[in-house]
Amino acid sequence: MGIGGFSTARLRSMQDVMAGYVECGDVPGIVSAVSRRGEAHVDAIGMKALGGRGPIGRDTIFRIASMTKPVTAAAAMILVEECKLRLDERVERLLPELADRKVLARLDAALDDTVPANRPITVRDLLTFSMGFGIVMAPPGTYPIQTAMSEALLGQGWTRPQTPPAPDEWIRRLGSLPLMHQPGEKWMYHTGSDVLGVLIARASAQPFETFLHERIFEPLGMKDTAFSVPRTKLDRLATSYWTDPDTGKLEIYDPVEGGEWSRPPAFPSGGGGLVSTIDDYLAFGQMMLNKGKNGSTRILSRASIEAMTADHLTPEQKAVSGLGPNFFDNHGWGFGVSIVTRRMDLAGSIGTFGWSGGLGTTWWTDPREELVGVLLTQRAWTSPVPPDVCRDFCTLAYQAIDD
Numbered sequence: 180m181g182i183g184g185f186s187t188a189r190l191r192s193m194q195d196v197m198a199g200y201v202e203c204g205d206v207p208g209i210v211s212a213v214s215r216r217g218e219a220h221v222d223a224i225g226m227k228a229l230g231g232r233g234p235i236g237r238d239t240i241f242r243i244a245s246m247t248k249p250v251t252a253a254a255a256m257i258l259v260e261e262c263k264l265r266l267d268e269r270v271e272r273l274l275p276e277l278a279d280r281k282v283l284a285r286l287d288a289a290l291d292d293t294v295p296a297n298r299p300i301t302v303r304d305l306l307t308f309s310m311g312f313g314i315v316m317a318p319p320g321t322y323p324i325q326t327a328m329s330e331a332l333l334g335q336g337w338t339r340p341q342t343p344p345a346p347d348e349w350i351r352r353l354g355s356l357p358l359m360h361q362p363g364e365k366w367m368y369h370t371g372s373d374v375l376g377v378l379i380a381r382a383s384a385q386p387f388e389t390f391l392h393e394r395i396f397e398p399l400g401m402k403d404t405a406f407s408v409p410r411t412k413l414d415r416l417a418t419s420y421w422t423d424p425d426t427g428k429l430e431i432y433d434p435v436e437g438g439e440w441s442r443p444p445a446f447p448s449g450g451g452g453l454v455s456t457i458d459d460y461l462a463f464g465q466m467m468l469n470k471g472k473n474g475s476t477r478i479l480s481r482a483s484i485e486a487m488t489a490d491h492l493t494p495e496q497k498a499v500s501g502l503g504p505n506f507f508d509n510h511g512w513g514f515g516v517s518i519v520t521r522r523m524d525l526a527g528s529i530g531t532f533g534w535s536g537g538l539g540t541t542w543w544t545d546p547r548e549e550l551v552g553v554l555l556t557q558r559a560w561t562s563p564v565p566p567d568v569c570r571d572f573c574t575l576a577y578q579a580i581d582d
Contacts, residue, residue, distance in 0.1 A: 183213075183214065183215030183216045183217070183218035183219075183220070184215055184216060184580060184581060184582040185213070185215060185220065185579045185580060185581055186579055186580075186581035189575075189578055189579035189581065190213075190220055190579050192575065192578075192579070193211075193213075193222075193572070193575035193576065193578075193579055194222050194224070196571055196575055197209050197211055197222060197224055197568070197571075197572065197575075198224050200567075200568045200571075201224050201225035204429075205558070205567075205568060206225065206539070206556045206557070206558045206568060207225050207226050207227070207228060207229050207235075207417075207418070207420065207429070207556075207557060207558070208223075208224060208225030208226050208227060208234075208235035208239070208417060208556065208557060209222070209223070209224045209225055209235070209554065209555070209556050209568070210222070210223045210224075210235055210236075210237065210239060210241075210456075210457045210554075210555045211457070211552075211553070211554045211555070211572060212457045212458075212461050212551075212552070212553045212554075213550065213551070213552050213576045213579070214461055214464075214465060214550070214551040214552075215548065215549055215550045215551075215580070216549050217465070219461060221237055221457060221458075223235050223236050223237050223239070223457075227239060227415075227416075227417045227418060227557075228417070228418035228435075229418070229420070229429060232418065232435075233414075235417065236415075237456070237457060237458065238403070238415055238456055238458075239415055239416075239417050239456065239457075239555075240403055240408055240412060240415045240416045240417065240454050240455070240456055241416075241417055241454060241455065241456070241538075241539070241540060241555040241556075241557060242338070242419055242433065242440060242453075242454050242536070242538045242540075242557075243453050243454060243455045243460065243536045243538070243540045243555070244338050244451045244536030244537045244538040244539075244540065245369070245450065245451050245534060245535060245536045245537055246453070246455070246460065246534055246535065246536040246540050246541075246542055247372070247448065247449060247450060247451050247452055247453040247536075248369075248372045248449070248450055248451070248515045248516075248534055249463070249467070249515045249516050249533070249534055249542075250391065250395060250404075250453065250463065250515075251372045251375050251376055251379070251449035251450070251515060252306055252372070252375070252487060252513075252514040252515025252516065253395060253463075253467075253478065253479060253487070253515070254375075254379050254387075254390060254391055254394065254395060254449075255302070255305075255306060255375050255378070255379055255514070256479055256483040256486070256487060256514065257394050257395075257478070257479060258379060258382050258383060259302070259483070260479065260480060260483060263382045263383065264302050264378070264382050265302065266301070266302050266303045266306075267301050267302070267303055268301060268302055269299040269300065269301060270299070270300050270301060270302055270304075270305065270374070270378060271299055271300070273378055273381040273382055274350060274354075274374070274377065274378055274381070276350045276351050276353065276354030277300055277350070277353070277354050277374075278299070279295075279296075280295075280296035280299070280300065280311070280357070280358050280362070281293035281294070281295060281296065281357040281358070282294055282295070282296050282311060282357055282358045282359070282360065282361050283324060283357050283358065283359055283360075286315070286322055286324070286359055286360075287321075287322050287323070288323070289323055290323055290324065290327055290356070290357060293357045296311070296358060296361060296362055297361050297362070298361075298362055298363070299362065300362045301362070302378070303491075304362050304363060304371065305371040305372075305374050305375045305378065306371065306375070306491075306513075306514035306515060307366070307371070307491045307492065307496075307512060307513075307514065308366050308367055308368060308369070308370075308371045308372075308512060309362065309363050309364070309365065309366055309367070309371075309492075309496055310358070310362055310367070310370070310371050310374065311358035311359060311360040311361055311362045311363075311364060311365070311367065312353070312356075312358050312359055312360075312367060312370050312371075313359070313367025313368045313369050313370045313371065314335060314336075314367070314368045314369045314370065315328075315335070315359070316368075316502065316563070319335075319336070324356065324357070324359055327356055328356070331352040331353070331355070331356065332344060332349075332352070333349065333352060333353055333356075333370070333373075334369070334370070334373055334448065334450065334451075337421075337432075337537070337559075338439075338448065338451040338452065338537075338538065339439055340406065340407070340439045340440060340444035340446070340448065340452050341439050341442075341444055341445075343444070343445065343446035343448070344445055344446060345445040345446060346376070346377045346380060346387070346446055346447075347377075349373075349377065349446050350374070350377045353370075353374070363496075364495075364496070365496055365498070366492055366496045366497060366507075366512060368502060369450045369451070370450065371450075372448075372449040372450035372451075372515065373446075373448055373449050373450040374449075375449050376447060376448065376449030376450075377449075379449070386447070387447050387449065388405070388406050388443075388447045392405070394478070395463070395478060396459075398473075398476045398478060399459075399462040399463060399466060399473050399476065399478065400459075400462055401455065401459035401460075401462055401463065402459070403415075403454070403455065403456045403459050404453055404454065404455040404456070404459045404460070405453065405454060406440075406443060406444055406447040406448075406452045406453060406454075407440050407441065407442055407443045407444065407454070408440050408441060408454055410441075413435055413436070413441060414435075416435050416438075416440065416441075416454070417557040418431060418433070418434060418435055418557060419431070419432040419433040419434075419438075419538055419539075419557050419559070420432055420557055420558050420559065421558070421559035421561075422558070422559070422561050424561075429558060432538070432559055440454055451536070451537075455555075456555075457553055457555055460542060460553050460555075461551060461553050464533070464542055464543075464544050464551040464552075464553060465551055466478055466479075467484060467487075467488075467532070467544050468544045468546060468549065468550075468551055470484045470485075471483060471484045486513075486514065487513050487514040487515065487516060487532075488513050488514075488516060488518055488530070488532045489511075489513055489518070490511025490512065490513060490518050490520055491511070491512060491513055491514070492507070492511055492512050497511075497512075502563050506563075508521070509521040509522070509523045513532065515534070516532045516533060516534050517532065517533065517534055518530065518531070518532045519531040519532070524574075525574060525577050525578065526570075526573040526574050526576070526577045527543065527545065527573065527577075528545050528546075528547040528548055529547070530545070530546055530547060531543055531544065531545040531546075531547075532544055533552075535560075535565060535569065537559060537560045538557070538559045538560075539555070539556035539557055539558045539559055539560065540553075540554060540555050540556065541553070541554045541565065541569045541572070541573075542554075543573070548577075548580065550576065550580075552572065552573065552576045554568070554569060554572045556568060
């Protein structure tokens with residue numbers, strides 16, 4: 180038996196399969212980590228870019244996209260514990276731009292075809308993605324509200340940090356649009372986390388990025404996690420790729436020099452703006468596993484972690500399509516994380532929580548197995564369904580357990 184109750188031979192099998200994805204050209208590089216009972220096994224395979232820029236290493240920086248969402252939720256819960264926010268209070272206390280909401284009569288309605296909101300938006304609505312507004316999982320331009328979101332630069336689609344305006348203008352533009360559903364009615368992805376970032380800044384009376392640095396990143400030793408990469412670290416940033424739908428070949432999504440993450444954004448996106456490394460995010464995942472602590476450092480109370488990782492959605496709220504087939508058949512949603520509610524295969528005990536990033540990353544924490552897994556690649560997903568490399572990594576982590 181190897182580290183953390185893993186089989187050494189089976190960990191080698193995981194490394195071999197991951198290496199196969201690099202060798203066949205599926206991904207340029209991979210950094211993976213599995214940690215059990217506090218003992219971590221980390222592998223780095225491949226290159227930072229196609230054709231060169233040096234080998235990927237344990238300190239390589241990746242764009243983690245929607246793996247930002249759990250961090251944002253944790254930040255909000257710090258302020259809930261300090262009574263600067265309350266879960267069921269109206270967000271309009273600090274975000275007056277979101278007062279007196281109007282709601283589209285139906286999703287395909289014109290923007291002026293609205294009814295009054297039945298109730299105000301709450302902090303809980305933002306955390307559970309039930310505020311009534313989010314990314315529409317349909318081709319661009321299918322509905323008038325999609326076009327309006329795109330024209331207002333509100334983050335509909337792939338993460339582009341340099342596109343949205345600064346937080347006050349961003350929230351003003353959001354407040355100029357109607358909601359898509361009544362508050363609390365449906366689960367809608369993404370936008371709640373971006374609103375939380377603005378709310379956290381106002382509740383803490385400091386920039387969102389400063390709050391994250393002081394209250395989460397610095398205490399956990401997450402020295403490379405931020406909304407941009409300073410010039411002194413750019414050589415450690417992996418080049419980001421996506422797949423050309425016509426040719427199937429990898430094309431550059433975001434370069435290193437002059438790229439979207441090479442300078443601070445006007446709008447630090449709580450939904451998808453962070454970069455991180457394997458050790459940084461492992462520290463966050465370990466804190467979540469340890470009920471709010473990492474070593475002697477406590478970020479959140481046990482009660483807050485338990486609230487974050489409970490399923491808060493009703494069956495009616497889960498009745499939404501677009502996030503992969505049947506996702507909510509065996510998952511729920513807490514505060515910024517998904518939760519496994521029914522075991523469907525060998526990977527993911529009931530109660531396992533985490534989330535993934537569409538630019539090629541995934542994380543989960545399994546309290547029953549005392550297990551944290553983090554996978555970082557620089558190839559974007561091609562659909563809401565996780566790519567094979569992510570699913571195989573999860574399977575291989577569980578098959579390596581040897582007790």
